[in-house]
Amino acid sequence: GAGVSQSPSNKVTEKGKDVELRCDPISGHTALYWYRQSLGQGLEFLIYFQGNSAPDKSGLPSDRFSAERTGGSVSTLTIQRTQQEDSAVYLCASRPNTGSYEQYFGPGTRLTVT
Amino acid sequence: EDKVVQSPLSLVVHEGDTVTLNCSYEVTNFRSLLWYKQEKKAPTFLFMLTSSGIEKKSGRLSSILDKKELSSILNITATQTGDSAIYLCAVRNDMRFGAGTRLTVKP
Numbered sequence: 592g593a594g595v596s597q598s599p600s601n602k603v604t605e606k607g608k609d610v611e612l613r614c615d616p617i618s619g620h621t622a623l624y625w626y627r628q629s630l631g632q633g634l635e636f637l638i639y640f641q642g643n644s645a646p647d648k649s650g651l652p653s654d655r656f657s658a659e660r661t662g663g664s665v666s667t668l669t670i671q672r673t674q675q676e677d678s679a680v681y682l683c684a685s686r687p688n689t690g691s692y693e694q695y696f697g698p699g700t701r702l703t704v705t
Numbered sequence: 706e707d708k709v710v711q712s713p714l715s716l717v718v719h720e721g722d723t724v725t726l727n728c729s730y731e732v733t734n735f736r737s738l739l740w741y742k743q744e745k746k747a748p749t750f751l752f753m754l755t756s757s758g759i760e761k762k763s764g765r766l767s768s769i770l771d772k773k774e775l776s777s778i779l780n781i782t783a784t785q786t787g788d789s790a791i792y793l794c795a796v797r798n799d800m801r802f803g804a805g806t807r808l809t810v811k812p
């Protein structure tokens with residue numbers, strides 16, 4: 592079946608502009624995560640959605656970052672007033688239920704802020 | 706087609722045992738290989754390997770990369786129940802992840 596998809600695959604934007612990154616999780620997966628991978632760094636947790644519960648936003652680095660998940664499916668990560676340090680690969684992952692630890696990752700969006 | 710293959714897919718051991726997890730890869734533009742430990746939420750970064758033959762060590766965990774064999778191993782000695790997790794291997798350039806090895810350590 593279809594895996595997690597993300598769009599766009601690459602995004603180049605100018606400093607100060609807003610960007611929206613999209614994640615389509617695997618159908619039926621209740622949990623959805625956003626991470627980012629900066630150059631030379633490990634995977635950084637950003638935000639976690641689980642069903643209808645309030646999202647865990649503890650990983651968002653600043654109030655310029657926000658995310659929504661509509662209808663328990665598609666998620667959008669928005670970065671306002673982008674900065675050069677926002678340049679990274681943004682990964683989305685989903686998993687089927689709370690009993691499973693396995694996550695299925697999307698291919699990522701490579702964001703470059705110039 | 707780029708791919709990252711981990712083995713075994715799952716492993717059950719008892720406390721005190723030593724385990725070896727494997728990761729092999731076929732990717733273009735290899736830059737580095739990363740190991741993560743994943744429990745309930747975010748994967749925890751363990752090691753990043755870029756050079757062949759240099760062992761990285763952190764407590765009871767160690768890892769080494771073999772670029773000739775296009776593989777890496779993660780060793781855990783004197784396992785504890787807290788080591789139970791999924792161990793993910795990822796290869797950059799494109800952060801391609803393997804399926805993971807589910808390790809269960811029984812008391």
